[in-house]
Amino acid sequence: MCLNPKVSIIMATYNRAQFIMESIKSIQNQTFENWECLIIDDGGTDNTKDILEPLLKEDERFKYLKRTSKYQKGLPGSRNYGLDEAKGDYIIFFDDDDIAHPQNLEICVHELTTKNITFCRYIRNVFTGDFDYDFNYSKEYTSFYIDKRDINKMLKNELQFNSCAVMWTKACYNSHRYTEHLKCAEERELYARIITSVGKGISINKSLYFARKHAFASVTGNFGNxxxxxxxxxxxxxxxxxxxxxxxxxxxxxxxxxxxxxxxxxxxxxxxxxxxxxxxxxxxxxxxxxxxxxxxxxxxxxxxxxxxxxxxx
Structure with a gap:
């Protein structure tokens, strides 16, 4: 067991200058402080880099990288680039317009370091408009274990696995990467491979992540349309x-x-x-x-x- 584990946060971004700093602030406010945040720019054309410049100088835990031609354009390619650059013992994905609970990393790391598990799943909520920062700081919650016997529930979406609602051990990604040509269901396809290949994980009944819902089109919205x-x-x-x-x-x-x-x-x-x-x-x-x-x-x-x-x- 690592006595001082490090978390690698991988954040793909594309033209989110309007929202990214609020997401960044929620990372800086984490009660667990031993992390790195890899911001992977997927070829955006706005002023995201300019907005991030002061932050990159002030906090060396943040790294700004432009996706290289080795990886296909899109979320899967950007995340694969982040996985290849990650130095942490644990991996977690955050989006560039969402808000993480201040205890997100702390609680997940606690679960992963005190139990014989390979991933920690938690509750992800959705919000619109301005975010309500009235967090619940209780550390009391129920939980249950997950393993490959639960794969049918996951694939039928009875047990949801959102990309920003799981912390993984680095070992989960030793031989697994996103399938880069997929533009929809890429997370489910990857996570199905991982969960059927590794040991058990845990699901905790606590909201640790808050996803922003936009009125304009997104990849998910395109699928719905x-x-x-x-x-x-x-x-x-x-x-x-x-x-x-x-x-x-x-x-x-x-x-x-x-x-x-x-x-x-x-x-x-x-x-x-x-x-x-x-x-x-x-x-x-x-x-x-x-x-x-x-x-x-x-x-x-x-x-x-x-x-x-x-x-x-």
Whole structure:
């Protein structure tokens, strides 16, 4: 166990001069002080660097780096650059417009150094407009352990894994990086690989991070609006997740049923056939899942009618 662990905070940024200093301030206000913050600029065109210049001179824990051509443009490439430069024992990702609870690092490091775990998950809340700095400083909270047996809950989003709501041991990233061509679901695809490869982690029931919700478009918003690049990326990420689970013999009927149901919305990207071809199935099993896929739209249609009728009654 490291007696004086260091945390590497990786913050990708792109044209967020308006918000980044408020996020930076929440890092400087951390009660745990042994950290470095790697600010990775993804090719922004605003005055972010000028705004950061005084800070970089005053606090050597901050480092400003421009993403190099070795990494693809986008959040995954920028974060991979940060991972390759990180010197800490623990890794955490913060966004350039959000607010971290002052005890974020302290509580996560405490969990990681006092228990035999590889990651610490916590609660992430969302806010709009001005942030309310009335933090809850209580150190009393409930918790539960997570391991690869929980992967189905994670992939079905029943157990959410947001990128800025987990602190990881550096060892989690020894052989794992973001898939850089993915522009949507890249976090879920990476975290599924990690969680099915490492030991158990812990989830604590305490809000330690606050994500700013913008009115204007974002990558997530583009997905909600069915933008082409996001839809393709989601299909690609799903295909990769199925391949990972298959390689580790973790595919179950439950998660396969879930992915096949999703594939109905991605016929353009041939997702159903990609999923089935990734799994070792007998002829009878292939017939069973093909039948399930073919009749699924009708089942969903009648279920929707039943649900609407039940609401009216």
């Amino acid at each position: 069915r933008e082409e690049s996001s839809l393709k990326s989601y299909a690609d990420a799903t295909d990769l997740m199925v391949q990972n689970l298959t390689q580790k013999d973790l595919i179950t009927d439950d998660i396969l049923r879930y992915f096949i149901q999703i594939s109905l919305d991605y016929k353009k990207y041939n997702l159903y056939h990609r999923i089935i071809s990734s799994i070792n199935l007998t002829s009878l099993e292939r017939f069973k899942w093909k039948l399930f896929y073919v009749i699924l739209p009708m089942r969903l249609y009648f279920y929707k009618i039943y649900k609407n009728k039940f609401k009216k009654d």
